[in-house]
Amino acid sequence: MLLDYTLQLADTSLILGHRLSEWCGHGPILEQDLAMANIALDLLGETRSLYQYAAELEGQGRTEDDLAYLRDAVEYKNPLLVEQPNGDFADTILRQFLFDGFHFQLLQQLQQSPEQRLAAIATKSFKEASYHLKWSSEWVIRLGDGTEESKRRIKKAINNLWMYSGELFMMTETEKQLAQAGYIPEYAPLLQNWEAHVKKVFAEATLEVPQNVFMHKGGKTGRHTEQLGYILAELQYLQRAHPGLEW
Amino acid sequence: MLLDYTLQLADTSLILGHRLSEWCGHGPILEQDLAMANIALDLLGETRSLYQYAAELEGQGRTEDDLAYLRDAVEYKNPLLVEQPNGDFADTILRQFLFDGFHFQLLQQLQQSPEQRLAAIATKSFKEASYHLKWSSEWVIRLGDGTEESKRRIKKAINNLWMYSGELFMMTETEKQLAQAGYIPEYAPLLQNWEAHVKKVFAEATLEVPQNVFMHKGGKTGRHTEQLGYILAELQYLQRAHPGLEW
């Protein structure tokens, strides 16, 4: 159960970091190229800590790389949001913003987990997540309260991605049981804080918070979008083509 | 040597067919979706015949699938043109047109090869290649002699792709020796015929034939563009992820 959850967290930060790294050398401003690479790197650091812990929990001699490179799409547990394509800069910012808001809330509370290893990973990553949320929040504001073109694009991004935000706060059976046992926080208060933050940022960005949007789910239980298969084909290629080697 | 050349032909039609198949469901007109799928299928048929023959020539028990799915990019021998991205419809048409013109000329002559298996494959595929050339030629004409927008796009496509056309007619050591031995045609007359056809079509399309363009090469000897790695990561994923299985 703890293994399942740790894999979920690891898969999530791996896939989002992968998406961000696709921007390398292609950003709209050199400083943002650097910022996205920086966030991707932070997420990858968190990913490695989590997979290393998951490998220990599993206790079958698999490595962080085995867990990242040798599992099929149906075994991946990331929420659907993080596998969505980069689109334009507005789509990327909005995807990041929605996730960062959740990530910040979750890590903040996970620091208090009696599961000391998760707590330690959360503590190390929380500072980074704070910076990520600040960065993506500022960009939502710049785009919403920028030009008519940027407002149109961020609104289009909201229309594309909002439907994947709900899954972040939906608990699987695994998450419910871990929360009941006190290992991870309940998500209801996290959602409230997330909503408050979104409302505040959207107000400053002169954007409307969507109402009554049907929320998609499935990623946390292995039912992904068609996007993940392509991500993994690219990500896993070398270890699949030349299995069992040291790189 | 014959194996090398057969692999070159097979790799070429596999990769071009792969590129065309990326259009499935995404074409500008339903009839062209169908046409591109049709050409991709024709090329795949040619591909299979060639890989099957190559597997026999090699005589080491490998199959058509082993040759397509288990070789790395550096072992692929397709010319650079066919691995170029689809771009917009003009890029796809122009890439197809440049290749079809060569393909038509080559197959026409290969029908007379004393190498009976190659001759048979060429005979079977020549009729298809004739149709392909007719289709792509007509589209070059429509786009060149269509609207200002379509003319701009086809000219941009010429600018993107012309530099890869020369390699089609450049002979590797393998090709030189096979031509000297009479197994395959000399390429110089093919180039002349190709140039005459391009000139004729471009005239009707009100397009200028580029002059003095530096011609890139390397694909036929394993030095590809960065594009091929991504194609193979996608194409080969399942056989790499689950090796040795029957599908």
Next chain:
Amino acid sequence: METIIEKSLEEVFEEKIANEIRIEPKDWMPEQYRKTLVRQISQHAHSEIVGMLPEGNWITRAPSLKRKAILLSKVQDEAGHGLYLYSAAETLGTSRDQMIADLHSGKAKYSSIFNYPTLSWADIGAIGWLVDGAAIMNQVPLIRTSYGPYARAMVRVCKEESFHQRQGFEIMMTLCNGAPAQKKMAQEAFNRWWWPTLMMFGPKDSESPNTEQSMRWKIKRFTNDELRQRFVDMMVPQAEFLGLTVPDKDLKWNEAKNGYDYGEVDWEEFWNVVKGNGPCNKDRIANRVKAHEEGAWVREAALAHAQKRAQREADQKVA
């Protein structure tokens, strides 16, 4: 001499329906009949071309050259079916452009099954086996539909779908007789596609207002529930043959009705998908709209070129 009784157009139409005489494009028909057919045929055409997307998704990653060729051929057939069906619908006085505009605006529907993603190679097998199997069951009766052009288009469509279904079953059989990882892949695909396939037959008869009129006009020959029952009865033994477990804990043979009892379809999910909240609804339409908009310049160029050519030919005749 017998007096010629002037029959109403309505009576002539109804008489043809009753006598299994095909209605042809030039024949008079009730406006509602025309509308029903345009809706049904265009939805069928839309389903074919949107259906190219989930299957086309696996062409580049097909695990063998043979499977790649078969899948490419199938997707090509789907484009062809779309063409036949748009043509059949156009005989009713609509245009392809109008039908496509309706699809893109959300006014027209396509088969909800294509709002589910294809997440592994086994999904291609499951779609061929189950989805084409259901499509055939829906479509074979249409070979005898009362509207001529639709019926004739369906002869060819059904022949090809039947071939597709066999190929899908063949993929499933290969996987189920393969390695454990392949069998697992097959079971997972079956789990994901079983219930959505049952939904393809539409709402329960008790909630299908259009059915009665369509059956009276012999556009439809069987009710939704009748076809769904037949589908379950046909597929369950096939699943057993493959060694797959049907993901329905309520499935049970009913000797009395000589058929299976099965669990309740998740109608909430069904209506969610119909309303646009399925996993891929937005994605599929976005893809179609993107292809259409990005292809506008191509269509304009083809038209402009045709006009130029026609003008040149006319000038030559004058000269």
Next chain:
Amino acid sequence: METIIEKSLEEVFEEKIANEIRIEPKDWMPEQYRKTLVRQISQHAHSEIVGMLPEGNWITRAPSLKRKAILLSKVQDEAGHGLYLYSAAETLGTSRDQMIADLHSGKAKYSSIFNYPTLSWADIGAIGWLVDGAAIMNQVPLIRTSYGPYARAMVRVCKEESFHQRQGFEIMMTLCNGAPAQKKMAQEAFNRWWWPTLMMFGPKDSESPNTEQSMRWKIKRFTNDELRQRFVDMMVPQAEFLGLTVPDKDLKWNEAKNGYDYGEVDWEEFWNVVKGNGPCNKDRIANRVKAHEEGAWVREAALAHAQKRAQREADQKVA
């Protein structure tokens, strides 16, 4: 009292050069010195950001999480180097926008090495080992370049490049000590990157018109041939250590000069690449232009938002 001799600005400048006193932005400098530095520093900056492309190409496909992190970190450093260098160049009175416009128009150059594709994971090792190795050899003398801001930027850049070079060598070492397929991959990458790396030092001294003036102004400390020789002498033993064969049939130790004789660089290829006919020239610039154009709306929005915010703050002060 001694008469103050009014020295010309030129003399003051030359004296500083002679005495190894850094030229700072506020100091007078010959226009040609300024132009040479703008060209050199901007080319260096361009090389950093275009250099993100061939290496960024492998981030998503890096074969382990550790390698992915190291490569991501390196590409991030390159963006950072670009920022330092553009800033250093801006102290000479140009703007980043102008420099980027020059890059996109083809007026400004970047290191030709980045016009070669990265075709396997081993290329990432080869680039780190060879290309960063050559870059360090070119750049370390720049720590003592006469222009202050450039020299100080180079202190940090060189420290990071040194780290990158070690990581590249580590990849090569892992591959060369690995499976036959990995060793083959390493040799192939070495074959493809060896000669282009030698070209990084520029044309022969006999064909380098700018060198003399740049050395007099202490922008350059060593000639192209001197650095190339040192590079060969340093790398050949490393290649031997790795068990790699240097792709130069004329390579031979020359006891008399205590260095290696090596084969003739393919200057035709060199000039072709410089002129825009390298394998990736069009691709790299197209990528940079695309990112720039597709990002225009982002920069405009950031500017518009900043102006709105400043306006609101000004209004608050008034109120």
